[in-house]
Amino acid sequence: MTLAPSILFHIGSFPVTNTLVTTLVVDVIIIALVIVFNRCLSLYPKGIQNFLEMVYEYFYNSTKEISSKVDIISPWVITFFIFIVISNVLGQFPGFETIRFYAAGSGEEGVPLFRTATSDLNVTLAFATISIVMCHFYSIKYTGLKSYIGRFVSLSPIFLFVGLLEFIGEFTKVISLSCRLFGNLFAGESVMGTISSMSLKIFGISIPLPFFAVPVPFMMLELMVAVIQAIVFAMLTMTFMSIMVEKH
Amino acid sequence: METINYILNLFGLEGNLFIAQVINFAILLIILKIFLYKPIAQILEERKAKIKQGLDDAENAKKALADADNQKTKILKEAKVDADKILENTKASSESLKQQSAQDAKKQATEIVDNAKKQAQDEFAKASKQVGSMSVELSKKIVAKILSEIFTEDDKNAVLAKAVEKIEQGGYEKTTN
Numbered sequence: 001m002t003l004a005p006s007i008l009f010h011i012g013s014f015p016v017t018n019t020l021v022t023t024l025v026v027d028v029i030i031i032a033l034v035i036v037f038n039r040c041l042s043l044y045p046k047g048i049q050n051f052l053e054m055v056y057e058y059f060y061n062s063t064k065e066i067s068s069k070v071d072i073i074s075p076w077v078i079t080f081f082i083f084i085v086i087s088n089v090l091g092q093f094p095g096f097e098t099i100r101f102y103a104a105g106s107g108e109e110g111v112p113l114f115r116t117a118t119s120d121l122n123v124t125l126a127f128a129t130i131s132i133v134m135c136h137f138y139s140i141k142y143t144g145l146k147s148y149i150g151r152f153v154s155l156s157p158i159f160l161f162v163g164l165l166e167f168i169g170e171f172t173k174v175i176s177l178s179c180r181l182f183g184n185l186f187a188g189e190s191v192m193g194t195i196s197s198m199s200l201k202i203f204g205i206s207i208p209l210p211f212f213a214v215p216v217p218f219m220m221l222e223l224m225v226a227v228i229q230a231i232v233f234a235m236l237t238m239t240f241m242s243i244m245v246e247k248h
Numbered sequence: 249m250e251t252i253n254y255i256l257n258l259f260g261l262e263g264n265l266f267i268a269q270v271i272n273f274a275i276l277l278i279i280l281k282i283f284l285y286k287p288i289a290q291i292l293e294e295r296k297a298k299i300k301q302g303l304d305d306a307e308n309a310k311k312a313l314a315d316a317d318n319q320k321t322k323i324l325k326e327a328k329v330d331a332d333k334i335l336e337n338t339k340a341s342s343e344s345l346k347q348q349s350a351q352d353a354k355k356q357a358t359e360i361v362d363n364a365k366k367q368a369q370d371e372f373a374k375a376s377k378q379v380g381s382m383s384v385e386l387s388k389k390i391v392a393k394i395l396s397e398i399f400t401e402d403d404k405n406a407v408l409a410k411a412v413e414k415i416e417q418g419g420y421e422k423t424t425n
Contacts, residue, residue: 004260014264023272030276034283041287043295055286075285079277121259126269 001097001193003186005120006111008103018101018112019120026087026117049135055081059234067242069142076134076241080127081234084118088185088226091116092219097193118229119185121178128177131237139244147247177236184229188222384415 005017036048045053059078064070090096100110102160117123140148152163255261391411395404 002260003258005265014268015262017260017265020265020268023269027272027276031279034279038283039286041291043291043298045291052284053288053292057292064392075277075281078285079273079280082280083273083276119260120265122265123269125261125271126266129266130273170300 001186001190003121005115005122006103006106008101008111008113017120017122017208018115019117019123022087022090022096022114022117023123025114026083026090029086029090041084059238062235063238066239067245069138069242069245072138072142072245073238073241076131077234077238080131080237081230084127084181084233085227086124086232087117088230089223091119091185091189092192092222092226097189114225116185116189118181119189124178125174126180127181128174128232131177131233131240132174135237135240135244136170138241142245143247158182173240177233181229181233185226188225192218192222384412387415388412 004020004107007017008021009014009016033048033052037052040047041047042049056074056078059068059081060074062073063077067073096114097112099113101113102110136148139151152167153158155164192215195218198214388408388411391408392404395407399407
C-alpha cells in the first residue's frame with residue numbers, strides 16, 4: 001500500500017484517484033441519507049431521523065456550550081463529522097482494497113478501486129485548510145480586522161513573540177489536523193492489509209490464517225478509531241472556531 | 249525544492265485533487281445546510297414547542313384539577329352547612345308546629361268542652377224551664393182537683409192564684425223542701 005492514492009484514470013489532465021472515487025461514493029451515501037431523512041421526516045422520529053438528530057443535537061449543544069456563534073460554527077463541525085465518519089467506517093466494508101482496477105501501468109495486480117478517502121493526504125489537508133481558513137474568516141468577520149491582527153501583532157516584545165508563535169501555530173494546526181487524520185487512517189488500513197495477508201509457514205507449507213477471524217479484533221479497533229478520529233477532527237474545528245470568533 | 253517535490257509525490261499531493269476536495273466539501277456543506285440542518289432545526293424547534301405546550305397543558309390540567317377539587321370540597325362543605333341549617337330549621341319549625349298543633353288542639357278541646365258545657369247548661373236551663381212550667385201546670389191541676397173537693401169556688405180560686413204565684417216565684421221548691 002502506497003502513501004499516495006492510486007490514479008485510476010485521467011479526465012483531461014485531472015487525475016481520478018481511488019480516494020476520489022470513494023469520496024463520490026461517500027457523497028452519494030450522504031445525499032441518499034438526506035433524501036431518506038426528508039422523506040421520513042416526522043415530529044416523532046424513528047430510524048435514520050433519530051440517528052441524524054442525535055448527531056446534530058450532540059454537536060450543536062457541544063458548540064453552544066463553548067461559543068455564542070453556534071449557528072455559524074455547528075454546520076461546519078457536523079459536516080466534517082458526517083463526511084469523515086462515513087468515509088472512515090466505509091473503509092471497513094468488504095471490497096475496499098480488494099476490488100482491483102487495472103489502470104494503465106498498474107501491473108498485473110492492478111490498484112484498489114476504492115480506498116478510504118481520509119487515508120489520502122489531499123482530502124485531510126483540504127479539510128484542515130478549510131477548517132483553519134474559515135476560522136480566520138469568521139475571526140475577521142465577527143471580531144473585526146483590528147482585533148484579528150491584534151492576535152498576532154503587538155507593540156510589547158513579549159506579546160509580539162507570543163503573536164509570532166500564534167502565527168506559526170496556525171500553520172501547525174493545519175498540519176496537525178491533516179496528518180493526525182491521515183496517519184490514523186492510513187496506519188489502520190496498512191495494519192488491516194498486513195493482518196489479512198498474513199500466513200503461517202509450517203514445514204515450508206504456507207497456510208493462510210482464517211481471514212474472517214484474525215482481522216476481527218483489528219476491525220473493531222479500526223471502527224473505534226474511525227469514529228474517534230471523526231469526533232476529534234470535528235471537536236478541534238469547533239474549538240478553533242470558537243476561540244477565533246471571540247474577541248482577543 | 250527537490251525535497252518538497254519528493255514529499256508531494258510521496259503523499260500524492262496534487263493541486264487539482266486538493267481543489268476538488270475543497271469544492272466537494274463546499275457543495276456537501278450547502279446541501280446539508282439546506283436539506284438536513286435546517287429541517288432538523290425546524291423539527292427540533294417544533295418538537296420543543298409541542299413538548300412545552302404539552303407540559304403547560306399538563307400543568308394547567310393539574311391546576312384545573314386542583315381547582316375543581318377545591319371547589320368540590322368547598323361545595324360539599326357549603327352543602328353540608330346548608331343541609332345542617334335546613335335540618336336545624338326543619339327541626340325548629342317541626343317543634344314549633346308540634347307546639348302550635350298541641351296548643352291548637354288544647355284550645356280546640358277547651359272550646360269543645362266549653363261549648364259542650366254551655367250547651368249542657370242551656371239544655372239544663374231549657375229543661376228546667378220546661379219542667380218548671382210543666383210542674384206549675386201539674387201543680388195547678390192537682391191543687392185544683394184537691395181544692396175543688398174541699399173549698400168553695402172563691403176560696404179555691406184565691407188559693408190557686410196564690411199557689412200559682414208562689415210556684416211562679418220559685419216558692420214551690422222552697423215550700424216542698
